[in-house]
Amino acid sequence: MYICVCNAITERQVRASVDAGATTLADLQFELGVATCCGCCAATATEYLPGGRCSSVCDVRSIAVPVNPPAALAEQPSAPAANTYPVIQVAVA
Numbered sequence: 708m709y710i711c712v713c714n715a716i717t718e719r720q721v722r723a724s725v726d727a728g729a730t731t732l733a734d735l736q737f738e739l740g741v742a743t744c745c746g747c748c749a750a751t752a753t754e755y756l757p758g759g760r761c762s763s764v765c766d767v768r769s770i771a772v773p774v775n776p777p778a779a780l781a782e783q784p785s786a787p788a789a790n791t792y793p794v795i796q797v798a799v800a
């Protein structure tokens with residue numbers, strides 16, 4: 708599928724550029740020439756960058772939770788016992 712009609716840039720080319728390290732629209736413009744003519748494709752091309760809806764780059768963020776909470780936190784009646792805090796990972800595509 709073409710992403711940039713003006714410059715005949717395909718989705719495959721955009722994905723390859725992102726896989727090779729492109730992280731901004733400016734990178735895609737420099738590497739491929741995408742969004743350098745009419746600019747209609749800029750928003751679509753941006754969706755292929757890390758964090759975008761069409762990104763194939765997995766953006767996983769971890770939330771650090773103390774395994775051994777401070778004594779003040781552990782002493783709270785509703786606080787779970789030490790070593791029972793869940794480690795939550797959220798994948799943002």
Ligand code: FES
Nearest residue numbers: 711713744745746
């Ligand atoms: S469609 Fe990409 S610059 Fe026009």
